[in-house]
Amino acid sequence: xxxxxxxxxxxxxxxxxxxxxxxxxxxxxxxxxxxxxxxxxxxxxxxxxxxxxxxxxxxxxxxxxxxxxxxxxxxxxxxxxxxxxxxxxxxxxxxxxxxxxxxxxxxxxxxxxxxxxxxxxxxxxxxxxxxxxxxxxxxxxxxxxxxxxxxxxxxxxxxxxxxxxxxxxxxxxxxxxxxxxxxxxxxxxxxxxxxxxxxxxxxxxxxxxxxxxxxxxxxxxxxxxxxxxxxxxxxxxxxxxxxxxxxxxxxxxxxxxxxxxxxxxxxxxxxxxxxxxxxxxxxxxxxxxxxxxxxxxxxxxxxxxxxxxxxxxxxxxxxxxxxxxxxxxxxxxxxxxxxxxxxxxxxxxxxxxxxxxxxxxxxxxxxxxx
Numbered sequence: 211x212x213x214x215x216x217x218x219x220x221x222x223x224x225x226x227x228x229x230x231x232x233x234x235x236x237x238x239x240x241x242x243x244x245x246x247x248x249x250x251x252x253x254x255x256x257x258x259x260x261x262x263x264x265x266x267x268x269x270x271x272x273x274x275x276x277x278x279x280x281x282x283x284x285x286x287x288x289x290x291x292x293x294x295x296x297x298x299x300x301x302x303x304x305x306x307x308x309x310x311x312x313x314x315x316x317x318x319x320x321x322x323x324x325x326x327x328x329x330x331x332x333x334x335x336x337x338x339x340x341x342x343x344x345x346x347x348x349x350x351x352x353x354x355x356x357x358x359x360x361x362x363x364x365x366x367x368x369x370x371x372x373x374x375x376x377x378x379x380x381x382x383x384x385x386x387x388x389x390x391x392x393x394x395x396x397x398x399x400x401x402x403x404x405x406x407x408x409x410x411x412x413x414x415x416x417x418x419x420x421x422x423x424x425x426x427x428x429x430x431x432x433x434x435x436x437x438x439x440x441x442x443x444x445x446x447x448x449x450x451x452x453x454x455x456x457x458x459x460x461x462x463x464x465x466x467x468x469x470x471x472x473x474x475x476x477x478x479x480x481x482x483x484x485x486x487x488x489x490x491x492x493x494x495x496x497x498x499x500x501x502x503x504x505x506x507x508x509x510x511x512x513x514x515x516x517x518x519x520x521x522x523x524x525x526x527x528x529x530x531x532x533x534x535x536x537x538x539x540x541x542x543x544x545x546x547x548x549x550x551x552x553x554x555x556x557x558x559x560x561x562x563x564x565x566x567x568x569x570x571x572x573x574x575x576x577x578x579x580x
Contacts, residue, residue, distance in 0.1 A: 260553060261393040265400035267556045268300060269408070270435055271442040276405060293405035297398050304394070307473055314470060337498055426571070430564045437534070437563035441556050444527035445543070448519050449480035456489065459511045463504040465492045480555060482524070482543055485516045528559060538562045 255262070276296055285292055337354075404411060419427035453476020460468035471492055479485035489512030496505035525536040534542075539559055546558020 258393070258396055260550075261397040262400055263553055263557070264397045265404055267438060267553070268397070268401050269404040270438045271446075272296065272300070273408065274439075276408070289406050293402050296405050297402040300401060301398055311470065311473075314467070430567060433563045433567045434560040437528075437560040438556050440528040440534075441543075441559045444524040444539075445480045445555055448523050448527065449478075449485075450476050452476065452479040452485055452515055452519055455515055456485070456492075456508075456512055459508060460492055463492075463496065463508050464499075464501060465504075465508065466495055466499075479516070479519070481547060482520050482540060483516070485512065485519075489513075489516070534559070534563050534566055538566060 252259070276292075279292060279296070283292060334354075415431065416428060419431050423430070453472050453474075456475045457468055457472020460471055465471055471488065475485055475488035475492075478488045489509060492512075493505040493509045496502070496508060525539060528534065528539045539562070542558035542560075542562035543555060544558075546554025546556070546561070548554065550557050
């Protein structure tokens with residue numbers, strides 16, 4: 211008896227490819243879906259985009275230090291301790307100066323209130339420096355006494371600061387401060403996760419740049435990262451150095467509140483030519499106190515320090531990192547600040563660095579520019 215033939219399993223064939231017209235329509239639909247979802251996501255997150263951008267800038271700026279600490283202290287299973295410590299350190303760097311300013315303001319609130327009461331009751335007395343003016347001292351003192359030196363003028367001036375517009379402005383300022391605090395907290399949260407998952411984030415960013423733009427995308431990303439590092443060194447660190455040096459000058463010159471004014475100088479010095487405002491304030495305070503020679507010393511010292519920093523140190527640190535000409539560094543910083551505020555200090559030079567790299571690749575050839 212012949213054996214019964216067993217049925218042979220027929221493999222399932224793959225579905226036939228869609229027609230070309232249908233494939234094109236599906237591709238267009240996918241592109242539209244991606245664009246629509248991206249636009250919706252940006253619209254949802256638009257209020258938090260500055261906070262996310264600050265987190266990315268801080269992560270890039272602090273990544274060399276964090277990587278060194280991570281090699282020294284290998285992370286555990288959950289990798290939570292070192293990211294938390296780094297995030298707390300960043301928060302302390304930003305919050306400690308604000309706390310000092312708040313304490314100083316609270317200490318001087320009594321003096322301000324006393325000045326307001328005296329001004330309302332007796333007027334505002336003429337400052338001493340008016341009597342030491344080289345020209346027009348008598349006329350300036352007489353004008354001051356006539357317009358501000360009596361009780362009625364002081365009372366009118368104080369009432370101007372109590373109207374509804376000033377009160378409304380103070381309320382808006384309070385809301386703006388609370389909004390900034392919330393954004394800063396969100397930046398710290400995002401920074402923590404960037405520290406914890408930096409390997410995953412950088413690998414995904416590299417793969418996305420390679421798939422979207424090819425090797426050129428990764429080169430542009432590296433150029434922008436290098437620009438952020440150079441900007442941190444050239445703006446933040448140099449600005450802190452200027453503030454420290456000029457703070458010492460303020461102290462020995464007898465400027466009131468040299469520590470606070472030095473901190474203000476450091477922040478202003480992060481913007482090219484911004485330290486001149488702080489130096490002018492310090493010199494005017496000395497002139498108002500009758501110390502013209504000390505004001506001249508402060509002005510000359512500030513001129514020397516800022517000239518050296520803005521024309522030699524900063525171009526070498528920022529331009530040397532990315533081979534970016536000083537003109538484009540300056541335009542990137544000033545244009546970035548005008549467009550994005552303080553965040554533009556880092557965004558502007560990074561964009562200029564990417565554009566200059568693309569221009570060099572276009573004009574010099576791919577191999578030479580790379």
